[in-house]
Amino acid sequence: MSEEPPKRRWTGKPRGGDGARQLTTRVKNKRVKESSKKWIERQLNDPYVTRAKAEGARARAYYKLAELDEQFHFLRPGARVIDLGAAPGGWAQVCVERGCKVVGVDLLPIEALAGATFLEMDFLSPEAPAALMATLGGAPDVVLSDMAANTTGHAKTDQIRTGALAEAAAEFALAKLAPGGTFVTKAFQGGLDAALLARLKQNFAKVAHAKPPASRTESSEVYVVATGRKS
Numbered sequence: 001m002s003e004e005p006p007k008r009r010w011t012g013k014p015r016g017g018d019g020a021r022q023l024t025t026r027v028k029n030k031r032v033k034e035s036s037k038k039w040i041e042r043q044l045n046d047p048y049v050t051r052a053k054a055e056g057a058r059a060r061a062y063y064k065l066a067e068l069d070e071q072f073h074f075l076r077p078g079a080r081v082i083d084l085g086a087a088p089g090g091w092a093q094v095c096v097e098r099g100c101k102v103v104g105v106d107l108l109p110i111e112a113l114a115g116a117t118f119l120e121m122d123f124l125s126p127e128a129p130a131a132l133m134a135t136l137g138g139a140p141d142v143v144l145s146d147m148a149a150n151t152t153g154h155a156k157t158d159q160i161r162t163g164a165l166a167e168a169a170a171e172f173a174l175a176k177l178a179p180g181g182t183f184v185t186k187a188f189q190g191g192l193d194a195a196l197l198a199r200l201k202q203n204f205a206k207v208a209h210a211k212p213p214a215s216r217t218e219s220s221e222v223y224v225v226a227t228g229r230k231s
């Protein structure tokens with residue numbers, strides 16, 4: 001029996017929005033903390049959250065990768081993809097829908113997805129790179145990292161911890177990517193450490209910063225997209 005290709009979800013901008021949201025629903029319960037109210041209101045009024053629910057996307061992050069791929073075209077049918085920080089699986093859904101083979105890793109368990117294999121482990125553990133490579137069974141064409149450390153509330157600490165994750169992802173991509181391959185990583189506060197960015201520029205044909213419309217305007221999150229890994 002032939003397997004039907006997975007259905008593509010919507011990948012355009014939400015109607016009536018470019019990522020900037022119009023607040024229409026407010027939480028009035030006085031017993032809810034102000035910070036929690038803000039989070040709930042943001043979720044209730046976020047057109048990408050609504051779309052994700054309606055279209056069966058596992059996370060609003062789904063649309064960030066879909067939009068990055070529309071801009072840079074790195075997810076080709078048959079491509080081998082490693083997805084770092086894959087839970088709950090939104091990016092993996094995009095990859096599978098575009099005909100890629102995916103191996104993802106996360107500290108958290110991820111619900112099974114046809115076309116993807118997920119490892120539940122710490123990417124920073126010494127055994128993670130070998131486990132990913134053995135599961136993928138060949139050099140990746142694309143390494144994606146959407147890893148983010150749990151926020152502490154202390155901006156500088158959060159920036160350092162997420163920077164360390166992006167750096168580990170970049171080292172992995174530089175060591176393992178197939179020639180011509182693509183590396184995409186989340187970064188904060190305008191980008192990666194200058195020395196790391198310089199190394200990427202030496203080793204890839206093109207390095208760009210992108211803020212897809214699905215990335216919240218108020219977040220300092222950006223994505224670094226390095227294409228054309230030099231051999």
Ligand SMILES: C[S@@+](CC[C@H](N)C(=O)[O-])C[C@H]1O[C@@H](n2cnc3c(N)ncnc32)[C@H](O)[C@@H]1O
Nearest residue numbers: 061085087088089090091106107123146147148
């Ligand atoms: C923003 S979420 C990823 C969302 C995902 N791209 C999607 O579309 O569903 C960030 C993830 O990074 C994971 N993460 C953080 N540190 C990690 C580490 N050291 N190893 C593996 N995963 C990690 C977190 O557990 C979290 O699930």
